[in-house]
Amino acid sequence: MEDHIRYDSDSHVLDLLDQRLLPTQESRVLCQSTADIVTALKDMVVRGAPAIGVTAAWGCVLALREVRQEPLWRAALEDRLERIASARPTAVNLRWAVERMRRLWTARAEADPDTLLSLWLEEAAAMQAEDIAACKALGRFGAERIRPGDTIMTHCNAGALATAGYGTALGVIRAAWENGKNIRVIANETRPFLQGARLTAYELHKNGIPVTVACDNACALLMRRGMVQCVVVGADRIAANGDTANKIGTCGVALLAREHGIPFYVAAPLSTIDRSIASGADIPIEERPAREVTHVGDTRICPDGVPVFNFAFDVTPAALITGIVTEQGVLEPPYSQSIPDAFARAGR
Numbered sequence: 001m002e003d004h005i006r007y008d009s010d011s012h013v014l015d016l017l018d019q020r021l022l023p024t025q026e027s028r029v030l031c032q033s034t035a036d037i038v039t040a041l042k043d044m045v046v047r048g049a050p051a052i053g054v055t056a057a058w059g060c061v062l063a064l065r066e067v068r069q070e071p072l073w074r075a076a077l078e079d080r081l082e083r084i085a086s087a088r089p090t091a092v093n094l095r096w097a098v099e100r101m102r103r104l105w106t107a108r109a110e111a112d113p114d115t116l117l118s119l120w121l122e123e124a125a126a127m128q129a130e131d132i133a134a135c136k137a138l139g140r141f142g143a144e145r146i147r148p149g150d151t152i153m154t155h156c157n158a159g160a161l162a163t164a165g166y167g168t169a170l171g172v173i174r175a176a177w178e179n180g181k182n183i184r185v186i187a188n189e190t191r192p193f194l195q196g197a198r199l200t201a202y203e204l205h206k207n208g209i210p211v212t213v214a215c216d217n218a219c220a221l222l223m224r225r226g227m228v229q230c231v232v233v234g235a236d237r238i239a240a241n242g243d244t245a246n247k248i249g250t251c252g253v254a255l256l257a258r259e260h261g262i263p264f265y266v267a268a269p270l271s272t273i274d275r276s277i278a279s280g281a282d283i284p285i286e287e288r289p290a291r292e293v294t295h296v297g298d299t300r301i302c303p304d305g306v307p308v309f310n311f312a313f314d315v316t317p318a319a320l321i322t323g324i325v326t327e328q329g330v331l332e333p334p335y336s337q338s339i340p341d342a343f344a345r346a347g348r
């Protein structure tokens with residue numbers, strides 16, 4: 001599933017698989033402007049840290065096309081880039097992608113809009129291809145930690161849909177499966193957006209990898225009964241000390257894994273590591289509309305007028321993480337040392 005984010009460089013349309021409607025409908029949303037991109041990101045037509053990074057890169061291309069005839073195109077472009085970068089606050093990949101495009105622009109500050117457009121078209125395509133390569137590489141490293149017969153629990157969706165393709169946590173699972181390890185997966189349903197029940201189950205089932213969906217609150221029972229041998233999740237932002245923001249509920253899974261002596265891995269490309277922040281305390285946590293909690297589809301499940309919490313992410317302390325699986329290998333604690341080492345190996 002490598003075509004859920006598709007840019008057509010003849011028509012200049014970004015064609016996205018609408019993840020809100022899966023698994024029952026496979027329909028597409030076409031983006032032609034900055035406003036379309038920002039709406040698709042905020043409404044979660046496309047979601048998952050690396051996937052929104054790649055979408056943002058194509059969004060920069062669309063933004064440039066929009067302003068390229070204007071006399072003050074530079075200022076107009078800056079404004080649009082900021083709108084894209086701030087569409088969702090927690091996943092660092094979004095701003096990372098926009099900054100990467102901006103760096104190219106700074107390096108060629110004299111370039112006219114048409115020259116910049118061809119540079120950015122190449123850069124966005126490169127970012128999409130690099131993300132798939134990073135997922136495949138980290139998948140291979142992570143698969144070494146999986147034993148034949150293991151049941152792996154995952155939370156949210158860190159699969160092909162959440163990346164440019166292949167996936168991070170599901171990349172590890174996919175690689176283990178491709179290596180012939182006879183594994184099974186438990187997908188936590190992941191209230192309220194149900195990324196586990198809808199998207200992880202959809203991807204794995206489609207690929208013939210055995211998956212069972214469980215309510216989020218079944219986690220303790222499943223672990224206590226010895227039904228989980230390993231946990232692998234994705235990440236939205238990893239701080240310099242290894243603290244990791246991921247979908248709400250992840251920290252609870254990590255605490256339960258520690259209590260039951262189960263290894264807990266985070267799988268993410270280096271683009272998800274934000275070395276500018278010292279710890280998870282500095283990671284902004286997105287709060288999303290109440291309706292995602294008060295309703296299931298069109299049905300209200302909570303009395304009108306009752307407030308709800310809808311924090312979209314939580315932070316798992318580094319101390320609960322057995323290893324961070326990256327395209328540079330599995331990083332071990334202390335992460336304040338293994339993270340800079342991984343960046344040095346990558347020449348960044």
Ligand code: MRU
Nearest residue numbers: 047048049156158162234235247
């Ligand atoms: O709100 P979402 O669906 O964008 O959150 C996604 C997650 O939390 C994923 O686990 C994370 O982005 C890793 S994706 C490879």
